[in-house]
Amino acid sequence: MASTTAARSWPSRPRNHTRQGAVHDTAGREAVSGPLVIAVDAMGGDQAPDVVIKGLALARDRHPEVHYRLYGDEGRVGPLLRAHRALEDVCTLHHTTEVVSSEDKPSQAVRGGRKSSLWLSINSVKQGEAAGVVSAGNTGAFMAMSKLIMRTLPGIDRPAIATVLPTLKGDCVMLDLGANAECDTKNLVDFAIMGEVFARTVLALDRPTVGLMNIGSEAGKGTDTEREAAARLSDSALPIDFYGFVEGDDLAKGTVDVIVTDGFTGNVMLKAVEGTAKLYAQFLRNAYSSSTLAKLGYMLSRPALEKVKARTDPRRYNGAMLLGLTGVAVKSHGGTDALGFANAVCVAIDLVRQGFNETIKGEFGKVHGPAPAPVAS
Amino acid sequence: MASTTAARSWPSRPRNHTRQGAVHDTAGREAVSGPLVIAVDAMGGDQAPDVVIKGLALARDRHPEVHYRLYGDEGRVGPLLRAHRALEDVCTLHHTTEVVSSEDKPSQAVRGGRKSSLWLSINSVKQGEAAGVVSAGNTGAFMAMSKLIMRTLPGIDRPAIATVLPTLKGDCVMLDLGANAECDTKNLVDFAIMGEVFARTVLALDRPTVGLMNIGSEAGKGTDTEREAAARLSDSALPIDFYGFVEGDDLAKGTVDVIVTDGFTGNVMLKAVEGTAKLYAQFLRNAYSSSTLAKLGYMLSRPALEKVKARTDPRRYNGAMLLGLTGVAVKSHGGTDALGFANAVCVAIDLVRQGFNETIKGEFGKVHGPAPAPVAS
Numbered sequence: 119m120a121s122t123t124a125a126r127s128w129p130s131r132p133r134n135h136t137r138q139g140a141v142h143d144t145a146g147r148e149a150v151s152g153p154l155v156i157a158v159d160a161m162g163g164d165q166a167p168d169v170v171i172k173g174l175a176l177a178r179d180r181h182p183e184v185h186y187r188l189y190g191d192e193g194r195v196g197p198l199l200r201a202h203r204a205l206e207d208v209c210t211l212h213h214t215t216e217v218v219s220s221e222d223k224p225s226q227a228v229r230g231g232r233k234s235s236l237w238l239s240i241n242s243v244k245q246g247e248a249a250g251v252v253s254a255g256n257t258g259a260f261m262a263m264s265k266l267i268m269r270t271l272p273g274i275d276r277p278a279i280a281t282v283l284p285t286l287k288g289d290c291v292m293l294d295l296g297a298n299a300e301c302d303t304k305n306l307v308d309f310a311i312m313g314e315v316f317a318r319t320v321l322a323l324d325r326p327t328v329g330l331m332n333i334g335s336e337a338g339k340g341t342d343t344e345r346e347a348a349a350r351l352s353d354s355a356l357p358i359d360f361y362g363f364v365e366g367d368d369l370a371k372g373t374v375d376v377i378v379t380d381g382f383t384g385n386v387m388l389k390a391v392e393g394t395a396k397l398y399a400q401f402l403r404n405a406y407s408s409s410t411l412a413k414l415g416y417m418l419s420r421p422a423l424e425k426v427k428a429r430t431d432p433r434r435y436n437g438a439m440l441l442g443l444t445g446v447a448v449k450s451h452g453g454t455d456a457l458g459f460a461n462a463v464c465v466a467i468d469l470v471r472q473g474f475n476e477t478i479k480g481e482f483g484k485v486h487g488p489a490p491a492p493v494a495s
Numbered sequence: 496m497a498s499t500t501a502a503r504s505w506p507s508r509p510r511n512h513t514r515q516g517a518v519h520d521t522a523g524r525e526a527v528s529g530p531l532v533i534a535v536d537a538m539g540g541d542q543a544p545d546v547v548i549k550g551l552a553l554a555r556d557r558h559p560e561v562h563y564r565l566y567g568d569e570g571r572v573g574p575l576l577r578a579h580r581a582l583e584d585v586c587t588l589h590h591t592t593e594v595v596s597s598e599d600k601p602s603q604a605v606r607g608g609r610k611s612s613l614w615l616s617i618n619s620v621k622q623g624e625a626a627g628v629v630s631a632g633n634t635g636a637f638m639a640m641s642k643l644i645m646r647t648l649p650g651i652d653r654p655a656i657a658t659v660l661p662t663l664k665g666d667c668v669m670l671d672l673g674a675n676a677e678c679d680t681k682n683l684v685d686f687a688i689m690g691e692v693f694a695r696t697v698l699a700l701d702r703p704t705v706g707l708m709n710i711g712s713e714a715g716k717g718t719d720t721e722r723e724a725a726a727r728l729s730d731s732a733l734p735i736d737f738y739g740f741v742e743g744d745d746l747a748k749g750t751v752d753v754i755v756t757d758g759f760t761g762n763v764m765l766k767a768v769e770g771t772a773k774l775y776a777q778f779l780r781n782a783y784s785s786s787t788l789a790k791l792g793y794m795l796s797r798p799a800l801e802k803v804k805a806r807t808d809p810r811r812y813n814g815a816m817l818l819g820l821t822g823v824a825v826k827s828h829g830g831t832d833a834l835g836f837a838n839a840v841c842v843a844i845d846l847v848r849q850g851f852n853e854t855i856k857g858e859f860g861k862v863h864g865p866a867p868a869p870v871a872s
Contacts, residue, residue: 286777331763333676340759365763366762366769370770370774382710382717386708394771394775395771396744397661398772398807401803402800405800406799408802412796415791415792415799417792418789419789419796421789422783422788422792423789426778426782430778
């Protein structure tokens with residue numbers, strides 16, 4: 119795992135054939151050699167642009183060869199950048215004063231925010247100027263703009279929000295976490311393929327197992343959509359090691375490497391898990407500060423407890439990926455700090471480096487035959 | 496909160512007008528005074544009948560006036576009962592050797608288990624011989640049999656599984672936790688009313704707030720069903736303090752007293768939360784045993800940590816209630832111990848004592864007008 123000062127980056131087991139130094143355009147072709155470029159919405163998030171710049175500085179420690187296209191107010195970003203000379207050397211700053219606020223509805227943002235830092239940063243991926251985009255801004259606007267600008271990869275109807283979560287056995291990637299409130303059978307099957315590819319290419323797992331969230335493991339439980347999706351995923355023609363149904367507690371147990379669910383269930387589940395983690399942390403803090411003896415006990419156990427904190431630190435899992443679009447798009451929590459933002463940037467870098475989109479196109483080509491005309495998302 | 500040896504019982508604030516000593520028949524009329532009787536499936540659960548009998552002995556400490564009708568194999572239950580004389584005095588044992596196994600499908604159990612301890616204990620409520628039933632056995636069979644035997648109260652289409660969970664601010668009751676994989680708008684509204692009545696009558700909260708689970712708090716998010724349910728719940732003619740939409744992390748925050756969701760989402764969420772709690776407990780155990788210093792620190796902090804453990808101990812929240820039927824039905828976790836089973840029994844006792852079903856009938860009468868013909872569930 120990463121040190122406490124640098125951002126965590128996947129994969130945990132480094133791969134030999136990372137395509138370092140290549141820029142991937144939206145069609146996935148490896149361009150003439152040049153640095154990997156990530157577009158960044160410098161104005162998105164509760165403490166932008168400060169946290170953004172500090173986060174990029176941390177990311178640069180880990181990936182010194184990556185370049186960034188920053189979009190935002192020169193008057194505010196410029197001075198911060200100039201205070202980080204090493205980072206300034208790998209950044210280009212593209213000025214705009216227009217921003218999408220956290221209260222803006224997605225439709226408002228899409229209609230009126232064509233000059234916003236959010237729109238411009240996403241659009242630069244479409245234009246082939248960057249391989250991926252990272253923002254900590256308005257989630258709904260980020261998703262709406264990304265889907266509109268970047269479109270889905272061939273064979274995919276809907277993109278899904280995915281993130282990696284800690285489990286008893288390591289990590290698990292879960293999707294969809296909120297991009298689609300309702301999903302049909304094909305959506306779930308697509309998510310399973312995307313999740314499996316992610317686990318294989320980015321987490322470097324040899325044969326990741328895929329589970330489908332359901333209530334009760336008997337085949338008859340849950341809805342028709344789950345049953346049909348399970349039937350399709352069990353088809354041995356699919357390049358997936360399908361475990362079968364899993365239940366809510368299988369996430370923490372680490373029963374499978376990939377968990378697939380509809381966006382409503384996934385979003386509620388993710389937030390409930392995060393809320394429970396915070397609740398327990400609060401209960402523990404209360405306990406430790408409740409008496410002198412307890413405080414003393416805490417000080418003695420502290421080194422051991424810090425490891426737990428590192429293992430479960432949400433900042434090390436910050437960076438939800440919007441999988442299935444023609445470009446890499448990663449959304450950071452709005453309230454994260456520099457370490458968390460740096461993690462989100464590293465997630466984007468890894469997705470590009472490990473050729474996630476290229477592999478997805480290959481897999482969907484195999485599963486669905488020759489790529490059909492791109493579906494408007 | 497309860498001591499560590501006795502089971503926890505609601506309400507946390509005792510009410511003056513508990514109808515102690517009354518038996519409530521299935522029509523809700525208070526019978527001629529006599530002890531409150533609870534039917535118990537003595538053979539349900541991983542360690543039945545041992546855990547059942549020990550659990551009842553603990554429950555008796557808390558509620559010495561309650562009587563029990565036990566259903567199970569006299570050859571196995573009898574000796575255990577005779578080892579608990581005080582308990583034996585308040586029990587009648589009804590012999591049957593037939594049991595529903597944990598592998599039986601609900602439909603199989605319903606068809607072939609008419610002489611099982613599970614069926615007979617539920618049926619005794621229907622017959623007016625007991626006011627409520629408790630089982631730690633096969634959940635699917637318990638639900639199927641309860642719905643078939645007891646039917647829903649007037650105005651209610653579907654019963655819901657509800658349980659109380661710990662939050663930062665106290666407790667929260669959540670439903671549906673798995674009785675209905677798919678719900679329509681009326682189901683969600685019904686659940687809201689039932690949850691509010693529970694919080695008011697059993698948890699003794701003056702004006703409980705009710706939240707509807709959704710993804711994102713913007714009105715436009717989620718599905719039509721959520722939006723329509725929210726619209727109906729906002730109607731001031733309904734006797735509900737409707738907070739609005741809540742998200743997954745609002746459970747732990749204790750934002751509202753009652754959370755309503757469909758059974759699929761609720762089940763996944765509940766299990767995910769339980770899984771996360773176990774994960775954290777495991778991480779902490781690993782940390783505390785990782786070094787001598789950490790062990791020493793644990794010993795010093797232990798009294799404070801034991802309070803956290805008590806606050807979050809799943810045994811103190813054991814006992815999922817099937818709300819909306821003509822009788823009280825409570826399902827204990829199959830793997831619980833005596834303390835957990837005792838808690839489930841106390842939940843049933845409280846539901847009967849606080850007149851939950853009677854209040855529900857009154858509320859639904861107000862909301863839907865004169866009670867329609869009972870709907871077959």
